Amino acid sequence: MNAADLHTLTGAYVLHALAPDERAEFERHLLICPACAQEVRELAATVGKLGLAVAVTPPPALKQHVLRRISAERQEPPRVPGARRGGARRGRGLSRFVLAACLAATVSFGGVAAWQHQEAREAREDARASQRQAEELASVLAAPDARVSGTKLPEGARGTVVVSQSRNKAAFLTSGLPKPPPGKVYQLWFDDGGKMRPAGLMDPAVTDNAVLMDGPVDGAAGMGLTLEPAGGSPEPTTDPLALMRFST
Amino acid sequence: MNQAVHIGGPASAGPDLQQLLGLVARGDHEAFSRVYDAVCGPVLGLVRAVLRDPAQSEEVTQEVLIEVWRTAARFQPSRGSAMTWILTLAHRRAVDRVRSAQAATDRERRAALLDQTPAYDEVTEQVEARLEREQVRRCLRGLTELQRQSVTLAYYRGLAYREVAELLAVPLGTVKTRLRDGLIRLRDCLGVSA
Numbered sequence: 001m002n003a004a005d006l007h008t009l010t011g012a013y014v015l016h017a018l019a020p021d022e023r024a025e026f027e028r029h030l031l032i033c034p035a036c037a038q039e040v041r042e043l044a045a046t047v048g049k050l051g052l053a054v055a056v057t058p059p060p061a062l063k064q065h066v067l068r069r070i071s072a073e074r075q076e077p078p079r080v081p082g083a084r085r086g087g088a089r090r091g092r093g094l095s096r097f098v099l100a101a102c103l104a105a106t107v108s109f110g111g112v113a114a115w116q117h118q119e120a121r122e123a124r125e126d127a128r129a130s131q132r133q134a135e136e137l138a139s140v141l142a143a144p145d146a147r148v149s150g151t152k153l154p155e156g157a158r159g160t161v162v163v164s165q166s167r168n169k170a171a172f173l174t175s176g177l178p179k180p181p182p183g184k185v186y187q188l189w190f191d192d193g194g195k196m197r198p199a200g201l202m203d204p205a206v207t208d209n210a211v212l213m214d215g216p217v218d219g220a221a222g223m224g225l226t227l228e229p230a231g232g233s234p235e236p237t238t239d240p241l242a243l244m245r246f247s248t
Numbered sequence: 249m250n251q252a253v254h255i256g257g258p259a260s261a262g263p264d265l266q267q268l269l270g271l272v273a274r275g276d277h278e279a280f281s282r283v284y285d286a287v288c289g290p291v292l293g294l295v296r297a298v299l300r301d302p303a304q305s306e307e308v309t310q311e312v313l314i315e316v317w318r319t320a321a322r323f324q325p326s327r328g329s330a331m332t333w334i335l336t337l338a339h340r341r342a343v344d345r346v347r348s349a350q351a352a353t354d355r356e357r358r359a360a361l362l363d364q365t366p367a368y369d370e371v372t373e374q375v376e377a378r379l380e381r382e383q384v385r386r387c388l389r390g391l392t393e394l395q396r397q398s399v400t401l402a403y404y405r406g407l408a409y410r411e412v413a414e415l416l417a418v419p420l421g422t423v424k425t426r427l428r429d430g431l432i433r434l435r436d437c438l439g440v441s442a
Contacts, residue, residue, distance in 0.1 A: 008424050008425055008428055009424060009428075010428055010431075011399075011424070011426075011427035011428030011429070011430065011431045011432075012402070012409045012423075012424055012427045012428070014336075014431070015339075015399070015402040015403050015409075015427060015431075016339055016340055016343045016402075016406070017402040017407065017408050017409040017412070017427065018408070018409065019408060019410065041327060041328050042435050042440055042441070043428075043431045043432070043435060044328055044332050044336060045328060045329065045332045045435075045440045045441075046431050046434050046435040046438060046440045047335075047339070047403055047431065048329070048331055048332040048335045048336070049380065049383075049384055049434075049438050049440065050384055050399075050403050050404070050434075051290050051291075051293070051294040051335040051338065051339065051403075052290045052331070052335070052380045052381075052384075053380050053381040053383075053384035053385070054290075054293040054294055054296075054297045054381070054404070055289040055290040055292075055293040055294075055380075055381075056289055056292050056293040056296065057289055058288045058289055058292045058309070059306070062288065062292070062306055062309065062310070063281075063284055063285075063288065065310055066284060066288075066310050066313045066314065067277070067280075067281065067284075069310065069314055070277070070280060070313075070314055070317040071277070073314055073317055073318055074318070075273070075275060075317065075318055075319075075320065075321065076318050076319050076321060076322065077321055078273075078321040078322055
């Protein structure tokens with residue numbers, strides 16, 4: 001699409017009416033087209049008026065729900081370029097549903113919101129690349145048959161595993177996990193009746209995390225967490241930091 | 249016909265809302281409560297216009313407000329008003345929800361969309377909102393039929409422009425330009441500046 005064509009997308013863009021690939025292309029164009037950015041600002045304010053025009057009186061109970069939920073909700077710092085995105089930084093004690101909603105928020109934080117928080121192109125592309133995984137993660141956490149088990153980890157950290165048999169996937173959540181020593185990484189395992197099957201690595205830079213475990217759950221009855229040399233190992237080389245049975 | 253009329257209400261509430269969001273970003277629950285009071289009606293109304301289902305609409309509205317709490321520090325006043333930011337989040341959420349729920353089989357539902365007017369019948373008692381609504385209705389009447397249908401189907405029904413084109417049986421390029429022309433005309437009629 002040439003620049004003149006792209007410019008005509010301002011309307012469809014603020015209405016969230018573009019296909020994802022077109023939206024991405026338009027957002028790249030916005031970075032180099034101040035006139036388009038100005039028009040987007042004006043048209044976004046215009047459609048805001050269309051929103052105000054359909055305002056309703058919300059039911060009083062809704063406010064209590066929201067106020068209750070925010071008291072358990074951690075706030076995000078101002079976004080800085082290059083900051084990690086797509087992970088979940090969570091307080092403890094929240095239901096998986098809240099977490100799923102939160103992840104969904106992270107996932108859907110594109111469109112005009114991305115323009116609102118305009119940043120380097122690479123960061124957005126990273127975010128899109130992680131989007132599918134985040135969606136899958138959210139779908140496990142929110143699955144109707146999700147089962148949760150928790151365990152203590154070293155230094156007061158907590159680990160929680162969420163398993164959905166219907167989706168045949170598991171997610172592992174940590175809070176307060178100490179950073180691994182240099183050159184080491186936390187590795188996840190599925191426990192297939194005593195035989196450990198690699199299930200992915202945890203991002204060493206993040207202490208509060210939610211990751212989708214690699215591979216299907218299949219017959220695994222539990223999972224384990226070990227410290228491995230950077231890059232991970234085909235089978236555990238250290239004693240497990242945690243072993244958990246999936247709740248059924 | 250497209251005489252610009254100044255709209256009070258949310259525009260005049262703008263600076264306050266912006267200041268409140270600054271407090272919310274620092275974890276101020278009282279400020280959040282006031283933001284809630286200012287935005288929940290429009291957020292719920294907009295989400296309900298798109299989703300129709302009352303229970304789902306309340307669920308999505310909660311998510312939007314929690315997102316406001318979580319990400320208040322990321323609001324950038326230079327890029328638009330606080331209300332615009334929040335309604336943008338709300339519209340995006342509602343559209344995501346409606347598209348994820350949409351199966352190929354809802355062609356009939358979409359055909360029915362053409363007959364429906366936006367949910368203006370669900371009214372709030374707030375005077376400002378009522379003025380706003382009158383204004384928007386008047387300005388929408390100033391659009392061409394194709395502009396008006398394109399804009400309302402995309403905004404109030406959450407349709408992608410390809411779906412709008414299919415539904416109205418007009419070329420894609422036509423819908424793109426009608427969406428833009430229509431919004432520009434609305435902008436001028438509503439006296440929006442940014």
